[in-house]
Amino acid sequence: MANRFILNETSYHGKGAIKEIATEIKARGFKKAFVCSDPDLIKFGVTKKVTDILDGAGIPYEIFSDIKPNPTIQNVQSGVAAFKSCGADCIVAVGGGSSMDTAKAIGIIITNPEFADVRSLEGVAPTQKACVPIIAVPTTAGTAAEVTINYVITDEKSNRKMVCVDVHDIPVVAVVDPDMMATMSKGLTAATGMDALTHAIEGYITKGAWEMSDMLHLKAIEIIAKSLRGAVAGTDEGREGMALGQYIAGMGFSNVGLGIVHSMAHPLGAVYDTPHGVANAIILPTVMEYNAPATGEKYRFIAKAMGVSGVDQMSLDEARGAAIAAVKQLSADVGIPTNLKDIVKSKDIDFLSQSAYDDACRPGNPRETSVEEIKDLYLKLM
Numbered sequence: 275m276a277n278r279f280i281l282n283e284t285s286y287h288g289k290g291a292i293k294e295i296a297t298e299i300k301a302r303g304f305k306k307a308f309v310c311s312d313p314d315l316i317k318f319g320v321t322k323k324v325t326d327i328l329d330g331a332g333i334p335y336e337i338f339s340d341i342k343p344n345p346t347i348q349n350v351q352s353g354v355a356a357f358k359s360c361g362a363d364c365i366v367a368v369g370g371g372s373s374m375d376t377a378k379a380i381g382i383i384i385t386n387p388e389f390a391d392v393r394s395l396e397g398v399a400p401t402q403k404a405c406v407p408i409i410a411v412p413t414t415a416g417t418a419a420e421v422t423i424n425y426v427i428t429d430e431k432s433n434r435k436m437v438c439v440d441v442h443d444i445p446v447v448a449v450v451d452p453d454m455m456a457t458m459s460k461g462l463t464a465a466t467g468m469d470a471l472t473h474a475i476e477g478y479i480t481k482g483a484w485e486m487s488d489m490l491h492l493k494a495i496e497i498i499a500k501s502l503r504g505a506v507a508g509t510d511e512g513r514e515g516m517a518l519g520q521y522i523a524g525m526g527f528s529n530v531g532l533g534i535v536h537s538m539a540h541p542l543g544a545v546y547d548t549p550h551g552v553a554n555a556i557i558l559p560t561v562m563e564y565n566a567p568a569t570g571e572k573y574r575f576i577a578k579a580m581g582v583s584g585v586d587q588m589s590l591d592e593a594r595g596a597a598i599a600a601v602k603q604l605s606a607d608v609g610i611p612t613n614l615k616d617i618v619k620s621k622d623i624d625f626l627s628q629s630a631y632d633d634a635c636r637p638g639n640p641r642e643t644s645v646e647e648i649k650d651l652y653l654k655l656m
Contacts, residue, residue: 279486282420282446282448284298284446284448285448286447287450287451287521288450288452289452290453291450292453295447296328299331299409300331302407304407306335307409308335308356308364308366308406309321309328309335309337309366310338310339310353310365310367310369310373311368311373312343312369312370313341318457320413320454321368321369324368324411335366336356336360338353338357340356341353341373343547344428344435344544344547345375345379345426345427347392347427347429347430350379351390353376353377353380354384357384365408365409366408367410368411369412370417371416371417374412374445375419375425375427377408378419378425378440378443379392379425380406381406381407382395382405382443383395384405385405386402386403392436395427395436395438396438397437407446408447409445409446409447409448410445410447411449412448412455412517413454413455415452415505415516415519415520416467416516416520416551417466417520418520418525418527420445420524421445421448421528422528423444423528424528425440428543433625434540434541434544434629435540444528452513452516455516460508460608460609462549463505463608464506464608465550466551467498467551467608468555468610469550469555470498470519470520470523471499471601471604472551472554473524474494475495475601476527476533476535476536477526477527477532478495478572478575479565479568480532481531481638481639481640482638483530484530486526487526487530490522490525491523491526492576492579494519495580497516497518497522498516499581500515500581502516502608503604506608531635531637533561534561534633534643534648534651536554536635537631537633537635538553538626539553540629540635542618544629546617552610553617555610556611556612557651559598559601559602560651560655561651564641565641566598567641569594573594573596573597574586576600577597580597580604581600582596582600614656615656618652618655620656623652624649626652627645627646627649627652631643
């Protein structure tokens with residue numbers, strides 16, 4: 275079997291990297307940019323850091339900001355109409371997963387108009403053409419949407435998050451500048467950071483994992499475990515580490531898939547608008563316990579990457595327990611809640627469980643599961 279690996283054509287990393295946005299636009303011959311960014315980033319001047327670069331280089335642009343934290347089909351369709359009317363030939367996506375996911379869906383539909391309903395993009399859609407070229411500029415250290423072939427759009431009519439996987443949507447350029455992440459609140463830094471850790475751990479144990487993805491995921495776990503506490507505290511070193519760690523995790527999981535932590539988190543975002551990183555962080559330790567029997571020695575290496583000492587001398591069960599305990603401790607240290615009791619309503623459990631089972635991430639889980647077993651996990655988390 276051949277293992278496929280897809281990454282950006284180009285990526286820039288480090289302080290001041292956003293200056294290269296203008297360089298790339300000019301080098302690629304683009305004439306006008308469609309800047310896709312959410313209203314809060316515009317309000318607080320984060321998007322302006324990018325538009326100032328465009329202004330300074332004399333590159334015309336139009337801003338689109340009709341984007342919700344969990345972007346909807348309507349957001350995408352409004353963006354498609356706005357792109358068509360403005361005459362742009364590239365997209366600059368500035369933001370977290372919401373901005374970048376919206377940009378990906380817009381870009382795909384512009385070049386593949388037969389998917390204009392958006393719903394038909396769910397899963398692995400048979401698109402034929404690469405999306406409008408995207409330059410992705412993350413402002414959070416967690417989703418890694420700038421380097422993945424995935425995006426998530428909410429169908430408000432059915433209260434479902436649609437996971438879309440498409441090799442044609444990956445941004446051509448990623449610009450990962452930790453200065454763009456400096457305005458994140460402590461809570462957002464914690465949530466997005468735990469999202470990145472979830473990507474790394476789920477990607478490491480997923481059914482599709484292999485040597486190249488394992489290398490990336492273990493390094494990502496190591497960097498995130500060393501950096502997240504500092505990032506939440508506001509240190510430059512912590513922020514720079516998280517900017518890199520989350521990107522490396524994205525390089526891996528985009529190519530091998532995830533598991534039921536994400537399957538269970540997606541319905542919480544759709545039904546309750548729960549921040550995705552918070553949902554993942556709460557669910558992760560419980561699902562790690564559930565998945566442990568299907569992971570061989572991998573939890574031993576997770577524990578090592580997270581800085582646990584004496585792992586080589588532990589039994590397999592002890593090493594698995596140490597990995598789970600390290601994840602719980604990191605989550606607690608950055609202020610993540612420990613359960614779902616203040617989020618999930620009992621009346622919704624059946625719907626959430628079926629939605630999680632139907633989610634596109636579920637088949638990658640290392641342990642075979644069922645709707646009833648997922649329901650038991652939700653109940654345990656309450």
